[in-house]
Amino acid sequence: MATELTVLEPVSTSCCSPVTGGVLSDAEARSLAARFKAMGDPSRLRLLSLIAATESGEACVCDLNESLDLSQGTVSHHLGILVKAGLLTRTKRGQWSFYALVPGAMSTLARALDA
Amino acid sequence: MATELTVLEPVSTSCCSPVTGGVLSDAEARSLAARFKAMGDPSRLRLLSLIAATESGEACVCDLNESLDLSQGTVSHHLGILVKAGLLTRTKRGQWSFYALVPGAMSTLARALDA
DNA sequence: TCGAGGCATCGACAATCGTCAATGTACGCG
DNA sequence: CGCGTACATTGACGATTGTCGATGCCTCGA
Numbered sequence: 691m692a693t694e695l696t697v698l699e700p701v702s703t704s705c706c707s708p709v710t711g712g713v714l715s716d717a718e719a720r721s722l723a724a725r726f727k728a729m730g731d732p733s734r735l736r737l738l739s740l741i742a743a744t745e746s747g748e749a750c751v752c753d754l755n756e757s758l759d760l761s762q763g764t765v766s767h768h769l770g771i772l773v774k775a776g777l778l779t780r781t782k783r784g785q786w787s788f789y790a791l792v793p794g795a796m797s798t799l800a801r802a803l804d805a
Numbered sequence: 806m807a808t809e810l811t812v813l814e815p816v817s818t819s820c821c822s823p824v825t826g827g828v829l830s831d832a833e834a835r836s837l838a839a840r841f842k843a844m845g846d847p848s849r850l851r852l853l854s855l856i857a858a859t860e861s862g863e864a865c866v867c868d869l870n871e872s873l874d875l876s877q878g879t880v881s882h883h884l885g886i887l888v889k890a891g892l893l894t895r896t897k898r899g900q901w902s903f904y905a906l907v908p909g910a911m912s913t914l915a916r917a918l919d920a
Numbered sequence: 921t922c923g924a925g926g927c928a929t930c931g932a933c934a935a936t937c938g939t940c941a942a943t944g945t946a947c948g949c950g
Numbered sequence: 951c952g953c954g955t956a957c958a959t960t961g962a963c964g965a966t967t968g969t970c971g972a973t974g975c976c977t978c979g980a
Contacts, residue, residue, distance in 0.1 A: 691880040709844075709853050709854050709857065709911065710853075710854065710857040710906070710911060711852060712852055712854065712858055713854050713855055713858050713872075714854040714919075715852070716847070716851075717830050719847035719848075719850045719851045719854075720847045722850055723826055723844070723847040723849075723850050724844050724845075726841050726842075726844040726845040726850075727841075727842070727845030727846070728835075728845075729838065729841040729845075730832070730838050730839075730841040730842030730843075730844075731838050731842070731963095731967090731968080732834035732835045732837075732838040733834075733968080733969095734838075735829055735834045735838050735841075736828065736829050736831075736834045738828040739828050740828055740836075743828050750926080750927090751926070751927060751928095752925090752926065752927085753924055756810055758827070758968095760969080761969075761970055761971075762926085762927075762928095763927090763928080763929080763930090763969085763970070763971080763972090764931085764968070764969055764970070766927060766928055767929090767968080767969085768968085770929095782927090782976095784926095784941080784977070784978075785925070785927085785976080785977050785978060786926065786927080787927060788927080788949090790809075793937095793945090796918045796919065797918070797919060799918055800915040800916070800918035800919050801915070803911045803912070803914055803915035803918075804911065804912055804915045846937090846938080848938080848939095865956080865957090866956070866957060866958095867955090867956065869958085874937070875938095875939080875940090876940055876941075877956085877957075877958095878939085878940070878941080878942090878958080878959080878960090879938070879939055879940070881956095881958055881959085881970060882939085882958090882959090883938085885958085885959095897946095897957090899947070899948075899956095900946085900948065900955065900956055900957085901947095901956065901957080902949050902956075902957060902958090907923080917964090921980100922975105922979105922980085923978105923979095923980085924955090924977100925977085925978080925979100926974085926976085926977085926978100927973105927974105927975085927977105928973105928974085928975080929972105929974075929975090930971105930972080930973075930974090931970105931971095931972090931973100932957100932969100932970085932971095932972105933968105933969085933970085934967100934968095934969090935966100935967080935968085935969100936965105936966080936967070936968095937958105937964105937965080937966070937967080938963105938964095938965085938966095939961090939962100939963085939964090939965100940961105940963085941958080941960105941961095941962095942959100942960080942962105943958100943960070943963085944957100944958080944959070944960085945956105945957085945958075945959090945965100945967085945970080945980090946957085947954105947956085947957100947975095948953105948954090948955080948956105949952105949953090949954085949955100950951100950952090950953085950954100950970100950978090
């Protein structure tokens with residue numbers, strides 16, 4: 691039912707508790723894993739790349755729904771997960787919902803892999 | 806169900822810019838997602854960080870098993886997943902199995918997040 | 921005011937996951 | 951040889967996941 695992962699740490703400014711830079715605490719591991727888990731699905735990765743590839747930097751569900759061979763409800767579900775993971779933002783404008791990448795979210799994640 | 810009537814291309818349908826450009830292919834998305842999924846678990850992230858933090862760059866199950874509050878079988882299971890994902894290597898030496906990071910695996914993943 | 925389009929949410933389902941205890945396998949040492 | 955250690959594998963389980971169809975909620979335009 692209700693997802694249990696309540697936590698959002700919207701912005702962990704603590705740039706990186708890098709995976710390769712010292713032993714991760716329990717909390718750090720959970721926070722990082724939550725974001726990696728959100729990217730651990732092909733459909734969600736394609737959603738991210740579709741949004742990133744748009745000219746305006748955002749896309750509405752109607753477009754994404756056409757590109758991915760998934761039902762509208764499923765696409766909405768995936769987008770919600772990406773928002774909750776702090777990777778996307780949702781902006782309602784008129785009739786449409788526009789999704790855009792959270793600036794720096796990917797880079798922060800990337801930096802957690804290098805250090 | 807689908808209406809047969811020829812539609813008129815309503816002008817207002819252009820709600821957003823067309824999604825084009827470098828989108829992930831199905832295979833690319835699956836390959837990337839598999840690796841991210843492997844990192845989408847706190848226990849596995851801690852395993853990675855524990856191994857990365859070792860002086861020699863490798864660790865055996867007995868050490869890791871003590872650091873994570875998990876059964877030996879579970880640790881072995883997680884390590885197997887990380888090996889299968891291409892993030893760790895396994896080397897049997899005598900009585901022990903030593904796990905080490907695959908050089909460059911993390912960086913490659915990190916680079917996939919920046920582009 | 922009504923109808924239709926865009927989207928989120930719900931309920932259900934099979935599939936997969938994380939975990940454990942128990943068992944199996946290989947090695948090293950008396 | 952027989953025993954103990956280190957690890958892998960198995961079988962089972964509850965929990966979570968990805969997906970769908972159906973339904974509900976807004977917003978817009980006629």
